[in-house]
Amino acid sequence: MIDIQNVHKSFGDLEVLKGIDLKVEKGEVLSIIGGSGSGKSTLLYCINAIEGIQDGKIIVDGIDVHDKATNKDHLRQKLGMVFQQWNSFPHLTVLENAALAPRIVKKLSKDEAIEIAKKELIHVGLEDKFDIYPTKMSGGQQQRLAIARALAMRPDYMLFDEITSALDPELVGEVLDTLRILRDEGMTMICVTHEISFAREVSDQVAFFHQGIIEEMGPPEQVISNPQKEMTKKFLSKVL
Amino acid sequence: MSGMSLFTPLSWNDTGFILTGVWNTVIISVLAIAVGSMLGVIIGFIRAESGKFLNMVLGSLLDILRSVPLIIQLILFSTFIGAMGHPISPFAAGSIVLSLYTMAFMGEVFRSGFESVPHSMNIAARSLGLTAWQTIYHIRFPIGLRSVFPSWLGVALSVIKDSALVSVIGYMELLRTSEQLISRTQQPLAILVGIGIFYFVISYPLSMFGKRIERKMAA
Numbered sequence: 001m002i003d004i005q006n007v008h009k010s011f012g013d014l015e016v017l018k019g020i021d022l023k024v025e026k027g028e029v030l031s032i033i034g035g036s037g038s039g040k041s042t043l044l045y046c047i048n049a050i051e052g053i054q055d056g057k058i059i060v061d062g063i064d065v066h067d068k069a070t071n072k073d074h075l076r077q078k079l080g081m082v083f084q085q086w087n088s089f090p091h092l093t094v095l096e097n098a099a100l101a102p103r104i105v106k107k108l109s110k111d112e113a114i115e116i117a118k119k120e121l122i123h124v125g126l127e128d129k130f131d132i133y134p135t136k137m138s139g140g141q142q143q144r145l146a147i148a149r150a151l152a153m154r155p156d157y158m159l160f161d162e163i164t165s166a167l168d169p170e171l172v173g174e175v176l177d178t179l180r181i182l183r184d185e186g187m188t189m190i191c192v193t194h195e196i197s198f199a200r201e202v203s204d205q206v207a208f209f210h211q212g213i214i215e216e217m218g219p220p221e222q223v224i225s226n227p228q229k230e231m232t233k234k235f236l237s238k239v240l
Numbered sequence: 241m242s243g244m245s246l247f248t249p250l251s252w253n254d255t256g257f258i259l260t261g262v263w264n265t266v267i268i269s270v271l272a273i274a275v276g277s278m279l280g281v282i283i284g285f286i287r288a289e290s291g292k293f294l295n296m297v298l299g300s301l302l303d304i305l306r307s308v309p310l311i312i313q314l315i316l317f318s319t320f321i322g323a324m325g326h327p328i329s330p331f332a333a334g335s336i337v338l339s340l341y342t343m344a345f346m347g348e349v350f351r352s353g354f355e356s357v358p359h360s361m362n363i364a365a366r367s368l369g370l371t372a373w374q375t376i377y378h379i380r381f382p383i384g385l386r387s388v389f390p391s392w393l394g395v396a397l398s399v400i401k402d403s404a405l406v407s408v409i410g411y412m413e414l415l416r417t418s419e420q421l422i423s424r425t426q427q428p429l430a431i432l433v434g435i436g437i438f439y440f441v442i443s444y445p446l447s448m449f450g451k452r453i454e455r456k457m458a459a
Contacts, residue, residue: 048367050363050366050367073366073369073370073371074369076366076367076368076369077369079367080367080368081367083360083363083364083367085358085360087358087360087361087363087364089361089365089379089383090383091382091383091386100368100378101368101369101370104370104374104378105368105369105370105374106369146364149368150367150368153368153369
């Protein structure tokens with residue numbers, strides 16, 4: 001379980017998260033929607049300990065993420081993350097991209113790492129791309145590689161930070177399809193997204209962030225289809 | 241032809257002498273490129289990573305090495321060392337100065353390479369559980385080094401040519417060899433053309449090797 005308790009986060013004088021509370025149970029899909037600057041991406045970075053927090057707590061499977069004693073490199077193995085920019089490693093082939101972390105972080109043998117990498121690449125539909133360099137692929141394919149690369153670490157949770165925002169519209173579908181597969185397999189996911197109809201379709205919970213707080217949260221039938229708060233209605237009327 | 245002539249023409253007996261010059265040019269160039277590149281990687285990485293102050297200090301030191309003509313650095317260094325009472329061989333003095341000179345240029349080459357790796361690449365690697373050092377070793381170094389290979393090659397080729405200047409402190413490399421032959425034979429044209437060809441022959445394989453590597457990287 002990811003348990004977020006009263007999290008405050010500032011960049012200098014700018015308070016980006018002003019007391020966030022939420023829980024994501026194993027197997028659940030949480031989508032976070034909201035305007036830019038609402039703090040939704042920052043929260044993901046805090047869950048992964050890429051960013052520190054000023055107050056509150058984030059507990060992942062009983063581990064206090066921001067406790068000084070926590071081994072953050074070790075913790076990140078539990079939390080796969082995919083970003084808006086896919087950041088394929090250009091000096092490695094597709095297969096090597098996916099096998100790198102199992103190999104050097106988990107210290108698996110080369111054969112084991114390759115086997116896991118192949119499995120995850122097949123999982124995301126890149127079975128015919130093993131030996132090419134990622135720069136030869138489309139954005140959608142590179143983003144699916146980034147998903148496979150994260151899955152190859154066998155994480156318990158996946159964090160997706162606006163992973164379709166930088167894609168050409170015709171490539172968005174293939175990436176969302178990959179997420180649907182993961183949802184069907186029961187992967188626990190937090191998706192920061194602008195794809196409102198996708199969020200409505202796949203989520204167990206939707207949180208609408210506005211200026212660093214959770215303005216409204218609940219099942220998608222409520223937050224997206226029948227929002228209670230004025231701010232939520234206003235936001236949705238702009239994006240839908 | 242009378243045996244009394246002051247000058248003796250170029251002959252096959254000079255082959256060994258010339259090849260020694262070729263060898264000395266190769267050895268000091270390879271040494272300077274190797275040492276200069278290794279130090280340059282370190283300097284470049286420190287500059288890419290460090291804050292403003294350290295960067296300014298390092299930057300000014302490197303600027304001195306890069307902007308004072310090599311020939312002046314060579315003469316100043318060997319004279320200074322000699323005046324200190326610890327004269328060292330022209331080879332040693334030449335190697336040190338040429339290596340540091342190469343380092344100054346390589347440092348900038350590698351710095352731009354490391355800086356070209358976007359920060360988001362680091363975050364992506366760290367999010368997979370790689371430690372800071374693993375990220376440097378497996379991601380930043382290989383990506384940064386690749387991107388600067390053409391510039392590295394350019395600096396390396398110019399070091400081979402710049403090594404000719406080490407002749408001014410008495411190192412018997414290709415140029416100094418040719419000067420001695422010229423003063424003995426009075427055949428400057430033939431000798432300089434020949435020596436030019438030797439410099440080409442030394443540089444060409446490196447340049448070819450570079451093109452092959454570049455093609456490989458593009459594939």
